[in-house]
Amino acid sequence: xxxxxxxVRGGRVVTGSGVTVADVGIADGTIAAVGADLSLSAxxxxxxxxxxxxxxxxxxxxxxxxxxxxxxxxxxxGSAALAxxxxxxxxxxxLNSRPVTTSGAAFDAKLQAATANAVVDFGLWGGLxxxxxxxxxxxxxxxxxGFKAFMCSSGIDDFPQSDDRTLRAGMERIAQxxxxxxxxxxxxxxxxxxxxxxxxxxxxxxxDFIRSRPAAAELEAIxxxxxxxxxxxxxxxxxxxxxxxxxxxxxxxxxxxxxVSCETCPHYLLYTxxxxxxxxxxxxxxxxxxxxxxxxxxxxFVFDGVLPMVVSDHSPSTLALKQGxxxxxxxxxxxxxxxxxxxxxxxxxxxxVGPSTISAATAGNVARRFGLARKGEVAVGFDxxxxxxxxSIDGVLRREDLLYRNQFSAHEGAPIHGRxxxxxxxxxxxxxxxxxxxxxxxxxxxxxx
Ligand SMILES: [Zn+2]
Numbered sequence: 001x002x003x004x005x006x007x008v009r010g011g012r013v014v015t016g017s018g019v020t021v022a023d024v025g026i027a028d029g030t031i032a033a034v035g036a037d038l039s040l041s042a043x044x045x046x047x048x049x050x051x052x053x054x055x056x057x058x059x060x061x062x063x064x065x066x067x068x069x070x071x072x073x074x075x076x077x078g079s080a081a082l083a084x085x086x087x088x089x090x091x092x093x094x095l096n097s098r099p100v101t102t103s104g105a106a107f108d109a110k111l112q113a114a115t116a117n118a119v120v121d122f123g124l125w126g127g128l129x130x131x132x133x134x135x136x137x138x139x140x141x142x143x144x145x146g147f148k149a150f151m152c153s154s155g156i157d158d159f160p161q162s163d164d165r166t167l168r169a170g171m172e173r174i175a176q177x178x179x180x181x182x183x184x185x186x187x188x189x190x191x192x193x194x195x196x197x198x199x200x201x202x203x204x205x206x207x208d209f210i211r212s213r214p215a216a217a218e219l220e221a222i223x224x225x226x227x228x229x230x231x232x233x234x235x236x237x238x239x240x241x242x243x244x245x246x247x248x249x250x251x252x253x254x255x256x257x258x259x260v261s262c263e264t265c266p267h268y269l270l271y272t273x274x275x276x277x278x279x280x281x282x283x284x285x286x287x288x289x290x291x292x293x294x295x296x297x298x299x300x301f302v303f304d305g306v307l308p309m310v311v312s313d314h315s316p317s318t319l320a321l322k323q324g325x326x327x328x329x330x331x332x333x334x335x336x337x338x339x340x341x342x343x344x345x346x347x348x349x350x351x352x353v354g355p356s357t358i359s360a361a362t363a364g365n366v367a368r369r370f371g372l373a374r375k376g377e378v379a380v381g382f383d384x385x386x387x388x389x390x391x392s393i394d395g396v397l398r399r400e401d402l403l404y405r406n407q408f409s410a411h412e413g414a415p416i417h418g419r420x421x422x423x424x425x426x427x428x429x430x431x432x433x434x435x436x437x438x439x440x441x442x443x444x445x446x447x448x449x
Contacts, residue, residue: 003040004032006427011048011388013378014055014359024053026384029426034380048388051421054341054359055378056088056120056385058366060145061239061263061311062337064090067113068098073316073335073405076117079442081314081338081403083423083431086387088120089367089375089445090337091145094127095159096315102127102159104138111142111444118442120425121385123372128170128181129160136173143446145370146180148239151221152188155286155332161188164224171234178449180235180370185221185246186213186287195328204326206276210288212328215243218287222246226253226260237369238262240313242287244297247307261369263309264298266343267334267410271295281322281330282410285315303353308365310344310358312337318406335409339397341387342416346394349417355391371447384427393419403436 006026013022013034025033025040033040064078075092082090092114094101101110101124114122126139128149136147149162149170162170167183174181194212198204222238226249229236241247241262250262267285272292276283283289301307315333322330336343344358367376374383397411423431430440 002043004042006044006046007038007040007042008046008048008053008386008388011051011053013053014355015378016356016360016364018356019052024378024386026427029384029428031378031380031382031384034378046422050390050392051388052355052391053378054086054355054387054389055363055376056387056423056425057082057086057341057362058089058372058376059087059312059314059337059340060091060309060366060370061093062090062314063093063096063316063333065096065316066117067109069096070405071318072096074117075114076119076438077403077405078314078337079118079120079122080436080438083120083436084403084420085338086341086389086420086423087337088385088423088425089122089372090120091123091125091370094125094148095154096156098158100127100159101125102129102132103135104142107139107142107144115441115444119430119436119438119440121442121445123445123447125182127159128162128166130162130166133169133173136170137177140177140179143444144179145447146182147174148182150184151225152184152186152191154184164228167225168228168232171228171232175232175234180237182237182239183225184240185218185225185238187217187220190214190217190220199328204328206280206327209284209327210273210276213286213288215245215290218243218246219249222249226250226258229260230256230258236260240265240268240287242268242290243294244301247298247301251306261309262307263311264307265311265313266336266340269295269298269302269310269347270343270414279410281324281327282408283334284322284327284330284332285313285334286332299351299353302361303351303357308361309369310340310361311366312340316404316406319408335404335406336411338402338404339409339411339416342418343397343411343414345391346415346417371449372445373448375445384424386424387420388422389418390421391418395419
């Protein structure tokens with residue numbers, strides 16, 4: 001009898017405090033030992049010398065659209081793409097599946113689809129929309145990670161935006177359940193008015209779209225959301241913050257005692273308004289791409305930990321929905337969950353941001369905030385979710401490598417750092433030699449609070 005099932009030997013283990021050469025011992029899918037030259041026996045040994053050993057990534061913001069809009073993405077293809085990029089856990093948004101996840105029955109349908117198809121572990125967000133207050137408790141009982149609401153149009157009719165009354169009432173309940181509310185913070189009054197004006201004037205370009213969703217709309221919505229969260233004592237998280245000032249607002253609210261956090265996405269760290277003409281519809285997202293000053297500011301906040309999370313907001317569609325003469329009519333959302341870490345690692349080098357910061361922003365900090373208690377660290381007692389990456393290899397993101405249902409991305413052609421050698425979920429290899437083990441099945445995770 002061996003002491004362990006598996007030892008990953010001699011890799012450069014990435015922890016919150018830095019990178020150290022160590023062995024990782026695994027038993028029953030759990031990390032049982034981490035240390036230099038472990039003198040334990042194991043049934044299997046993986047030689048990781050020269051490789052980095054990251055905690056498996058945790059992407060808390062994906063739209064896999066399954067069930068119901070599986071022509072855009074599926075849980076099978078989306079989770080396979082994650083595994084290829086070193087991710088071992090996702091939390092799926094309550095839209096754009098059909099039905100949207102705003103009731104217990106809708107949750108049950110999503111859970112069934114995910115249980116049958118996810119190749120990595122997963123949690124599920126519920127939705128807060130006008131009229132579903134009575135369903136929040138059944139969603140909590142079923143184990144949602146928290147709730148998501150929109151302060152502007154969501155892009156689909158079946159997930160209406162929340163007015164302030166809905167937000168306040170929702171926050172009161174969510175606080176009682178000790179859960180968390182995620183908000184898409186753009187002020188609808190501003191974006192609706194500017195959109196109407198643009199359309200009336202026949203303006204249809206990418207630039208016109210950007211002007212219809214100014215930074216001020218984000219800041220106005222963040223201010224309202226954090227003040228409501230302060231009043232209701234509800235835990236709050238602002239998704240995809242696109243401006244440096246937005247992160248500052250969140251940080252100021254946090255300093256004043258509001259339990260609030262925020263995230264940004266790779267596209268806001270990689271591209272600016274100037275890039276949108278080149279990217280075309282593939283680069284359309286909301287909030288839109290911002291200025292160089294915002295991009296630099298966001299990176300500074302990632303560097304110093306004020307901005308603790310970078311998640312993909314993988315929001316795919318068919319290619320046809322991303323093409324056409326009227327930019328306002330195109331689907332807004334960027335396909336990117338497969339490449340988050342490799343894109344960030346490339347950009348991070350030029351900005352003197354180390355791999356442990358990227359690791360924390362894409363795993364540990366996300367897991368801690370949302371209650372994924374066994375995820376996000378290479379440490380004893382955590383799930384043996386590992387990304388073995390060869391950081392001696394640089395490359396370019398190629399369309400043919402993408403595992404999405406619709407094989408395209410705004411990031412095609414972008415430089416990437418590192419190649420996935422192996423991705424493991426609870427000690428089981430789910431991706432190796434460029435191939436996903438599609439027979440792997442992830443587990444549903446409830447938040448630990
Ligand atoms: Zn989203």
